[in-house]
Amino acid sequence: MRIEWNTRKDLRAPRDGETTLVLFARDFPPEGDEGDSRLAVAAYRLGWRRMAVYGLKGQRFTGCGFGAATGDVRLDLFGSSGDYVASGMDGMELRIHDSGQDQLGQIMKRGRLVVFGDVGQAFMYGAKGGEVYVMGNAAGRPLINAVGRPRVVINGTCLDYLAESFMAGDPHAGGGFVVLNGIEFDDRGAVREQATPYPGANLFSLASGGALFVRDPHRMLVPEQLNGGEFAELSDADWGLILPYLESNERLFGISIERDLLAVNGERREPREVYRKVKAVRLAVLSKQLPPE
Numbered sequence: 001m002r003i004e005w006n007t008r009k010d011l012r013a014p015r016d017g018e019t020t021l022v023l024f025a026r027d028f029p030p031e032g033d034e035g036d037s038r039l040a041v042a043a044y045r046l047g048w049r050r051m052a053v054y055g056l057k058g059q060r061f062t063g064c065g066f067g068a069a070t071g072d073v074r075l076d077l078f079g080s081s082g083d084y085v086a087s088g089m090d091g092m093e094l095r096i097h098d099s100g101q102d103q104l105g106q107i108m109k110r111g112r113l114v115v116f117g118d119v120g121q122a123f124m125y126g127a128k129g130g131e132v133y134v135m136g137n138a139a140g141r142p143l144i145n146a147v148g149r150p151r152v153v154i155n156g157t158c159l160d161y162l163a164e165s166f167m168a169g170d171p172h173a174g175g176g177f178v179v180l181n182g183i184e185f186d187d188r189g190a191v192r193e194q195a196t197p198y199p200g201a202n203l204f205s206l207a208s209g210g211a212l213f214v215r216d217p218h219r220m221l222v223p224e225q226l227n228g229g230e231f232a233e234l235s236d237a238d239w240g241l242i243l244p245y246l247e248s249n250e251r252l253f254g255i256s257i258e259r260d261l262l263a264v265n266g267e268r269r270e271p272r273e274v275y276r277k278v279k280a281v282r283l284a285v286l287s288k289q290l291p292p293e
Contacts, residue, residue: 008039013046021048026055030082037061044073054078058101061087063094070111083120086113089130102139105132108150114252124150129176131245135253136184138162143178146210150176153249157182160200166280168210171241179242179249181215181261191260196220204229204278212278213242217264221276232277239271 001018003011005027014021021043028036036059040051049072053062056079063075063086073092077085086094087106096104099117105124111131118136125141128148137156147167157180169175182197197216204212205227213234214221223231246257255261262268 003039003043011039011043011046014048020050020052023051023053024055025053025059025079026057028059030058031060035059035061037064040075041065044070049073052076052078056081058082060084063092064088066090066092068109086111089113099136105130108132109148116253118156124152131248133245133249133252146176148176149174150178151245152177153179153181153245155181155183155249155253155255157194157196157198158200161202161205162198162200163207163210163212164202164205166204166207166210170209171211172237175210177211177213177242179213179215179245181255183215183255183260191255198225201225202227204280207280209280211238211280213238214276214278215261215274216276217269217274219276226278228281229278230281232279234272234275234277238277239275242275 002022004024023036025036036053043051044066053075056077058080060082061084062077062081064084066073068090070091075094077096081096081100083101084103084106085100086104086108089111090109091111093112095114097116100115100119102120103122104119105113105127108124108127108130110129113130113132115134119134119138121139121141123138123142124146125144127146127150130150132152134154138154138158140159141161142158143163143166144161145165150168163178171177180197182194183191184194186192197214198221203225207229249255250257262274264274
């Protein structure tokens with residue numbers, strides 16, 4: 001079934017053999033009760049579980065308001081989606097077939113988010129969970145104040161303040177983590193390293209839990225960038241933890257673990273030679289860095 005602005009009143013429950021609702025969003029307002037995001041929620045309540053939204057031109061809040069227990073729902077977005085997409089998402093799968101905007105995945109709880117492009121400011125602010133894959137870069141302040149068990153792969157890099165005040169527990173006991181690959185695609189679609197895995201001066205600042213796994217085979221990152229975290233050797237258990245997510249990442253974007261991520265100057269390296277772990281320091285250490293009262 002296909003719905004657009006002029007036929008929005010024709011929305012109904014799916015009939016036998018109908019599996020996908022196609023929503024042409026171009027003429028819908030950017031937000032509010034008449035927005036395409038609210039129509040998608042209404043369609044879900046009527047029984048639609050697979051939706052393709054295209055013709056987006058900045059409409060906000062797509063994927064919001066569906067509630068819990070939405071593990072059987074999938075949304076595919078085409079065009080220029082707006083701010084707050086997938087915010088508060090709790091179980092569904094949402095794919096953005098372009099770049100995302102600001103506040104993407106804010107306070108996300110569960111589900112799977114895939115972005116075939118870059119993401120904007122404050123990506124996954126305060127997120128509590130979810131499995132997320134970003135083909136490109138993130139702008140500033142991604143995953144600030146995230147808690148619980150978000151598990152995120154960013155194939156590009158970030159501007160600054162990645163995972164500041166990250167509070168995601170022990171990644172080996174159900175907590176969260178971020179994999180930062182620091183790569184990009186050339187004009188022919190081949191994977192290559194970026195100039196630096198992370199250009200900012202604040203990486204994992206004031207974090208109290210979780211971990212970062214950064215592809216940094218040339219050891220370009222320095223302790224002065226951490227501001228509260230510390231480097232640690234990548235263990236076999238660490239690699240076993242992130243490998244399934246890198247395998248999913250390979251299936252989604254064609255970024256090969258063996259040929260792209262573990263290859264350095266054309267030679268295959270061991271994971272511990274390529275990836276570096278950044279973990280939270282004990283709060284007692286942080287307190288020693290504070291000036292006396």
